[in-house]
Amino acid sequence: MNLLHNVAANKYKPTREIKRLFIPGQANSEYTVYAIPLTDLYYNDQNGRINTAYKKYKAEKGALKPEIGDSGYNKIFEQFIVDSNEQAMKDTLQSIKEKAQQEPGVVLPDGRVIDGNRRFTALRKLQEENDIPQYFNAIIIPLDANSKADEKIIKELELDLQLGREERVNYDPIDRIFDVYNTIVVEKLMTEEEYKRASGAGNTRGINRDIRLAELILKFIGIVSPGGNPVDKFYLARDLKLDGPIEEIESTVTKLRAEHEDGEAITEAVLVHLAASKTDENQKDSTRVMRDLKKNVLKNSELLNHFVKMADEKVDVIVDTFAEKPIKSSNDLKVALSKNEDTEKAVKKLKARTDELIYRGEKDSRRRTAVVELENIRDRLEELQPDDFSELTVDENLEAKDILKEITDALFRLKKDLNI
Numbered sequence: 001m002n003l004l005h006n007v008a009a010n011k012y013k014p015t016r017e018i019k020r021l022f023i024p025g026q027a028n029s030e031y032t033v034y035a036i037p038l039t040d041l042y043y044n045d046q047n048g049r050i051n052t053a054y055k056k057y058k059a060e061k062g063a064l065k066p067e068i069g070d071s072g073y074n075k076i077f078e079q080f081i082v083d084s085n086e087q088a089m090k091d092t093l094q095s096i097k098e099k100a101q102q103e104p105g106v107v108l109p110d111g112r113v114i115d116g117n118r119r120f121t122a123l124r125k126l127q128e129e130n131d132i133p134q135y136f137n138a139i140i141i142p143l144d145a146n147s148k149a150d151e152k153i154i155k156e157l158e159l160d161l162q163l164g165r166e167e168r169v170n171y172d173p174i175d176r177i178f179d180v181y182n183t184i185v186v187e188k189l190m191t192e193e194e195y196k197r198a199s200g201a202g203n204t205r206g207i208n209r210d211i212r213l214a215e216l217i218l219k220f221i222g223i224v225s226p227g228g229n230p231v232d233k234f235y236l237a238r239d240l241k242l243d244g245p246i247e248e249i250e251s252t253v254t255k256l257r258a259e260h261e262d263g264e265a266i267t268e269a270v271l272v273h274l275a276a277s278k279t280d281e282n283q284k285d286s287t288r289v290m291r292d293l294k295k296n297v298l299k300n301s302e303l304l305n306h307f308v309k310m311a312d313e314k315v316d317v318i319v320d321t322f323a324e325k326p327i328k329s330s331n332d333l334k335v336a337l338s339k340n341e342d343t344e345k346a347v348k349k350l351k352a353r354t355d356e357l358i359y360r361g362e363k364d365s366r367r368r369t370a371v372v373e374l375e376n377i378r379d380r381l382e383e384l385q386p387d388d389f390s391e392l393t394v395d396e397n398l399e400a401k402d403i404l405k406e407i408t409d410a411l412f413r414l415k416k417d418l419n420i
Contacts, residue, residue: 001068003040003140004109012036019104019139024153031139033104038124038134039069041111043077046145046155048179049117049162049171050080056235059328068111074124081121084172093122105138106161112145113138114154115161152189159198173243174217178234180207181214186231203387213250217242220271223319224333225326239330244287245274251383252294262308269311270298272318273354276347279334293354296361299375303357303364310353317346 006012017033045054045066057064057076067073082089095102096119105116113120113136120136127134141157143150163170171179183189184207192204192211201207217237221230237243253270257263270293277289297303321343325336337347389400 001040001111002109003034003036003107003111004142006040007034007140013135015104015137017104017137019106021106021139021141021157023141023143023157026142031141033137033139035135035137036107036140038120038127038136041107041113041120041136042066042068042071042074043081043117043120044112044114044145044158045077047117048158048183049175050077050084051182052172052175052178052235052238053080053083055232056239059232059235066112078121078124081117084175085118089118089121092118093125096122096126101137105136106157107136107138107140108143108145108154109140110145114141114158155183155189156194156198159195160200163199172238173247174234174238177210177213177217177243178237180210182231185211185214202391203385205383205385205387209250212254213243213246216246216250216253216267216271219267220246220274223268223271224275224322224336225328226323227326236327236330240278240333241286242274244285245290248287248290249294249298251379252298256298256304260304265308265312266298266304268319269308269315272315273311273350275322275333276318276337276350278330279337279347280351292358292362296358296364297354300361300364303361307354307357310357311350314346314350314353317342318350 003012012034015033015035018030019033020030022029043066045064054064054077057080064073064076101119101123103116103119105119106114107116108114116136116138123134123136126132143154145151145154170176180195184192184195190198192207195201195207196204199207214234217234218230220242221233221236225233225236237246249270253267256266260266270290273293274286274290277286297307318337321336321339325332325339327333327336336343338344389397392400
């Protein structure tokens, strides 16, 4: 089936709307909106918003073949869309019930929905509730998702339509991290600069950080679920809610990996401790666990060395356990780490000894408050890049210069008082 052929045959009614959309290589920038029967459409299996959900499904049940209409494929992907943001789905459904569809979608000639998956879902639910045929108002763009030449253009459109406009809802953090990594590193569809432009990001710093976050997540997955390609198991990051804890430690761990002779051993110990912290129902949330570890141990050179030596043997036992029983879901994690007495002892000792080091670090931090504050200021300043200032107005640039001068003056006075 080709929707453009149906248009030529007058099978679809135009809505009198025109949607303006710039597509590289296309002379036309104004497209007629048509009312397309839901039975002629299907969800985009390459949608970045639900990519990790589909990866989980494929790992458990295998890949799905796209099918239009009231197909099993569409029903499964409909649930992915609902689960990705239930409140947004409820809001969209209510809006369409009250005011009908306000914003046209974007589809390909074969019926693939590139933009408007939530609106498409709401209309599907409305059709099911009322048993009255519904129509998806959309433009049809002459591109082919199976064509290498068009693949990059379609991805740029998806990013622009889903992320690059103010009214759009951002991706879940894990889906965002995976989409950046998959698009730039795995599929090599875009460079960091191209992804920035398409997604409306102010600079490439956040995009480069997402790549580093993805690499750290993949290292974690390689530990808890060795074997196969960890990219195919990225759904574990969402199941285990890794975005918070990984974001908490990324910059510190990246720096240690680059500068410390035991950088890789430190990284492995931190990630194993993160896995262990996920097994205790009474444990503080894992983001707080990683924050305490970073602040009180990883940034304290003496305690950091104690941490590496203490963790060495226990980490080996836990890593060997995962090698014997790789996890496939978040529920498997606790089961794997209670597999035998030796593993349980290693987990308990790792958490107990790390908690002791954190407690010692907290005491040291209180005593070393001035040094800790200076380290935090230094780290935050090091994260700033010239690109961060590129979006500022003239007045904001002047304000930034004044603040930098105030910082310089404060440092000069402090150095003078300390005779440095």
